[in-house]
Amino acid sequence: xxxxxxxxxxxxxxxxxxxxxxxxxxxxxxxxxxxxxxxxxxxxxxxxxxxxxxxxxxxxxxxxxxxxxxxxxxxxxxxxxxxxxxxxxxxxxxxxxxxxxxxxxxxxxxxxxxxxxxxxxxxxxxxxxxxxxxxxxxxxxxxxxxxxxxxxxxxxxxxxxxxxxxxxxxxxxxxxxxxxxxxxxxxxxxxxxxxxxxxxxxxxxxxxxxxxxxxxxxxxxxxxxxxxxxxxxxxxxxxxxxxxxxxxxxxxxxxxxxxxxxxxxxxxxxxxxxxxxxxxxxxxxxxxxxxxxxxxxxxxxxxxxxxxxxxxxxxxxxxxxxxxxxxxxxxxxxxxxxxxxxxxxxxxxxxxxxxxxxxxxxxxxxxxxxxxxxxxxxxxxxxxxxxxxxxxxxxx
Amino acid sequence: xxxxxxxxxxxxxxxxxxxxxxxxxxxxxxxxxxxxxxxxxxxxxxxxxxxxxxxxxxxxxxxxxxxxxxxxxxxxxxxxxxxxxxxxxxxxxxxxxxxxxxxxxxxxxxxxxxxxxxxxxxxxxxxxxxxxxxxxxxxxxxxxxxxxxxxxxxxxxxxxxxxxxxxxxxxxxxxxxxxxxxxxxxxxxxxxxxxxxxxxxxxxxxxxxxxxxxxxxxxxxxxxxxxxxxxxxxxxxxxxxxxxxxxxxxxxxxxxxxxxxxxxxxxxxxxxxxxxxxxxxxxxxxxxxxxxxxxxxxxxxxxxxxxxxxxxxxxxxxxxxxxxxxxxxxxxxxxxxxxxxxxxxxxxxxxxxxxxxxxxxxxxxxxxxxxxxxxxxxxxxxxxxx
Numbered sequence: 001x002x003x004x005x006x007x008x009x010x011x012x013x014x015x016x017x018x019x020x021x022x023x024x025x026x027x028x029x030x031x032x033x034x035x036x037x038x039x040x041x042x043x044x045x046x047x048x049x050x051x052x053x054x055x056x057x058x059x060x061x062x063x064x065x066x067x068x069x070x071x072x073x074x075x076x077x078x079x080x081x082x083x084x085x086x087x088x089x090x091x092x093x094x095x096x097x098x099x100x101x102x103x104x105x106x107x108x109x110x111x112x113x114x115x116x117x118x119x120x121x122x123x124x125x126x127x128x129x130x131x132x133x134x135x136x137x138x139x140x141x142x143x144x145x146x147x148x149x150x151x152x153x154x155x156x157x158x159x160x161x162x163x164x165x166x167x168x169x170x171x172x173x174x175x176x177x178x179x180x181x182x183x184x185x186x187x188x189x190x191x192x193x194x195x196x197x198x199x200x201x202x203x204x205x206x207x208x209x210x211x212x213x214x215x216x217x218x219x220x221x222x223x224x225x226x227x228x229x230x231x232x233x234x235x236x237x238x239x240x241x242x243x244x245x246x247x248x249x250x251x252x253x254x255x256x257x258x259x260x261x262x263x264x265x266x267x268x269x270x271x272x273x274x275x276x277x278x279x280x281x282x283x284x285x286x287x288x289x290x291x292x293x294x295x296x297x298x299x300x301x302x303x304x305x306x307x308x309x310x311x312x313x314x315x316x317x318x319x320x321x322x323x324x325x326x327x328x329x330x331x332x333x334x335x336x337x338x339x340x341x342x343x344x345x346x347x348x349x350x351x352x353x354x355x356x357x358x359x360x361x362x363x364x365x366x367x368x369x370x371x372x373x374x375x376x377x378x379x380x381x382x383x384x385x386x387x388x389x390x391x392x393x394x395x396x
Numbered sequence: 397x398x399x400x401x402x403x404x405x406x407x408x409x410x411x412x413x414x415x416x417x418x419x420x421x422x423x424x425x426x427x428x429x430x431x432x433x434x435x436x437x438x439x440x441x442x443x444x445x446x447x448x449x450x451x452x453x454x455x456x457x458x459x460x461x462x463x464x465x466x467x468x469x470x471x472x473x474x475x476x477x478x479x480x481x482x483x484x485x486x487x488x489x490x491x492x493x494x495x496x497x498x499x500x501x502x503x504x505x506x507x508x509x510x511x512x513x514x515x516x517x518x519x520x521x522x523x524x525x526x527x528x529x530x531x532x533x534x535x536x537x538x539x540x541x542x543x544x545x546x547x548x549x550x551x552x553x554x555x556x557x558x559x560x561x562x563x564x565x566x567x568x569x570x571x572x573x574x575x576x577x578x579x580x581x582x583x584x585x586x587x588x589x590x591x592x593x594x595x596x597x598x599x600x601x602x603x604x605x606x607x608x609x610x611x612x613x614x615x616x617x618x619x620x621x622x623x624x625x626x627x628x629x630x631x632x633x634x635x636x637x638x639x640x641x642x643x644x645x646x647x648x649x650x651x652x653x654x655x656x657x658x659x660x661x662x663x664x665x666x667x668x669x670x671x672x673x674x675x676x677x678x679x680x681x682x683x684x685x686x687x688x689x690x691x692x693x694x695x696x697x698x699x700x701x702x703x704x705x706x707x708x709x710x711x712x713x714x715x716x717x718x719x720x721x722x723x724x725x726x727x728x729x730x731x732x733x734x735x736x737x738x739x740x741x742x743x744x745x746x747x748x749x750x751x752x753x754x755x756x757x758x759x760x761x762x763x764x765x766x767x768x769x770x771x772x773x774x775x776x777x778x779x780x781x782x
Contacts, residue, residue: 028670
């Protein structure tokens with residue numbers, strides 16, 4: 001048994017040392033595998049970053065109320081009368097003054113100019129109720145101050161400011177004929193709210209001719225379990241044809257569509273490229289076996305078995321694959337991780353997000369590389385193991 | 397045996413190696429075909445845009461409404477041949493997942509503005525104009541749901557509700573619209589704005605956007621300036637742009653799709669270039685002696701150069717052409733499911749030609765170094781080696 005392992009170790013060592021004789025072919029395999037991994041990981045990091053930004057935005061103890069069937073805030077309408085009925089609903093937490101903690105909100109799309117392309121893009125302008133910022137996690141003004149109620153002032157999300165121009169602190173922005181002053185910049189724990197512009201609900205309502213109408217109502221619940229109470233209250237009131245969801249599940253739905261799409265693009269592309277890389281790896285490994293035919297036959301002639309030759313060849317292929325996989329992961333990390341991008345989200349407005357790699361994603365990338373290496377090495381390794389000794393000795 | 401036979405025999409001397417290279421080239425061109433086809437379909441609106449067509453939207457954003465009164469005022473602007481308008485409906489059929497690209501349109505003018513793209517038989521158009529509760533459905537959409545003329549369908553909106561409560565509008569299909577060219581997307585449903593406006597519970601007398609046709613593209617700038625100046629300082633200022641510019645800006649909102657496509661195709665090609673280039677070099681090196689023999693027999697250097705290049709180009713074509721063919725099949729299979737994002741997804745003749753050019757380039761690039769080496773090879777060295 002021990003001698004078999006010694007044989008395997010010796011054959012593997014010979015294999016790995018001979019890589020330098022085929023350096024260009026081996027290098028091309030490594031790079032091919034690295035490129036496959038880069039393409040896969042770039043897409044997965046994009047989907048992951050988008051998912052984290054949106055799915056991380058929602059809380060379990062915040063209820064969001066939309067018109068039934070509207071799916072996204074932008075489509076929804078809720079009348080002032082409905083807001084009053086909701087206010088009296090069960091399960092809604094109350095402040096120290098006894099008022100319900102709710103925020104009726106208006107969600108409008110305005111034009112902004114993207115810094116990189118100088119093209120128009122849809123930005124969300126959200127008119128929020130008095131409690132609006134308290135109903136969101138970790139909202140903090142990082143520069144300037146909060147808008148004053150009743151005035152034409154806006155605060156701008158940190159991410160939005162970074163990607164779109166003309167929204168700097170102190171500047172005046174026009175949305176159509178209306179003019180607004182940017183008085184503050186806010187952060188919101190990396191959530192999608194950082195891609196928004198906030199203003200006072202009543203000012204937005206009057207300047208955009210949306211009096212008596214809002215789009216959504218957010219409410220702080222007494223606890224996540226209170227959601228069902230509010231839901232059945234709404235379902236049983238014929239005046240309210242509304243959907244009541246937890247904010248967390250609302251955002252999870254929003255995130256899944258786009259990130260599914262990105263993943264659905266990424267995997268088939270990576271698999272197609274991986275097939276190409278498998279062809280490349282097979283080629284390299286068959287050349288390796290052919291180049292070492294004499295060597296392998298010599299080893300066999302002096303008593304080595306077929307198994308060490310098999311392991312040696314497979315080990316060479318797997319090594320090339322691991323190097324390629326790690327190289328690809330490292331390159332993706334250096335090029336893409338933290339890269340800011342923005343795209344249209346479920347609400348028809350721009351969502352700013354960062355590409356985000358995770359250890360699990362890197363593992364997926366390296367796994368794909370290993371599969372390429374395994375398939376690419378398996379058949380040449382079988383050939384090496386079965387090589388007839390006499391033929392091998394006269395190979396050259 | 398002519399030179400071509402020799403090239404072919406050389407290529408397939410190691411069948412496995414040749415097949416593997418053909419497979420990897422096939423995959424690269426498959427990726428190229430699918431992505432180029434997707435990109436073309438995604439930006440089809442831009443290319444299809446007529447030069448004399450312009451879009452007027454609310455200056456705040458194109459999702460903001462404007463008063464219907466603007467329609468008549470724009471009609472009177474000098475240099476405007478025809479104008480029509482539309483309103484986004486947010487349609488779906490039966491389940492919110494079944495999105496329907498539905499618009500409430502001005503029935504008398506819409507098909508005139510789009511006459512070079514959309515074809516509706518005159519009698520169907522007449523029926524549409526006569527019947528307030530009717531709809532014209534694009535061919536692709538009609539096929540998707542099996543709708544026929546005379547069918548009555550319930551169309552839901554995720555935005556609007558009826559005055560009577562409920563979010564469903566019942567519409568009778570009276571016409572099927574066909575695209576006049578392959579790139580025209582017919583995945584839409586159009587119904588009468590007057591009916592929509594009178595039954596909806598809010599937003600009365602507002603429209604989404606206007607589409608206008610100028611008397612000549614030269615008038616575009618002047619017409620745009622006149623219209624936007626007309627509504628300046630009103631509560632709904634406008635922004636008028638050519639259809640092409642509008643489509644381009646909208647496509648850009650999804651992110652830099654062109655760059656992503658370019659990077660992926662680039663990565664696939666670099667991979668193939670390296671693998672094939674190296675393997676070609678290897679296989680020519682193995683044949684050094686033979687090349688020496690050919691030279692001894694009187695084959696000239698340039699002739700050998702051509703033969704080696706011929707071999708690598710043949711390899712690229714053998715992989716690339718089936719690759720593009722598979723891409724065309726994939727595009728056909730995905731066309732319906734991607735109809736909303738990339739209508740008329742196909743590998744067009746232009747893409748096929750670009751692919752062909754790329755194949756030849758790939759063949760020449762991967763073959764050039766081994767070919768030059770083979771050409772310069774001295775007989776004595778060649779025969780002495782190995």
